[in-house]
Amino acid sequence: MTSFTIRTTASVEMIDITDRVAAAVSESGVKNGFCRVFIPHTTAAVTINENADPDVPRDILAALDRIVPLSDRYRHAEGNAAAHIKASLFGASQTVFIESGRLVLGTWQSLFFCEFDGPRTRKALIQLTAC
Secondary structure, three states: OOOEEEEEEOOEEEOOHHHHHHHHHHHHHHOOOOEEEOOOOEEEEEEEEOOOOOHHHHHHHHHHHHHHHOOOOOOOOOOHHHHHHHHHHOEEEEEEEOOOOEEEOOOEEEEEEEOOOOOOOEEEEEEEEOO
C-alpha cells in the first residue's frame, strides 16, 4: 500500500488526483490488476467523473449544496453534519482496473478527491492488486 497527502484550500472542493494515482501505478510495476483508492476520512470522499469541463465539478458541488445544505437542524454538535452526509453519498473508495500498466478510465473520466469540511490536510491510500 502507498499513500499521498492532499492539502485542500476551500471548505468544499473537488481535486483531480488522477495523475498522482497513475504515478503510483506506474511506479509499482503492476501491469494488470486493480487499483483501489481509499480516503480514510469521514468528511471527505473519492469519485470518478468528468474532468474535461471544469463546470462539471462545480455543478456537482452546487447540486450537493442544494440537496444537503450546510445548516438544516442537524443534531451533530461539531457543525459539520452536512460534510458527513456528502462523504457518505460519494463513498470512501473507488476501484479502477489496471491494464498494461495504466489506469483504465473513460476518455473524460478522472479520479477526484472530494473535500467537504476543509481546508485540511488529508490522505489518500492506494492498494494495488496484480492479476
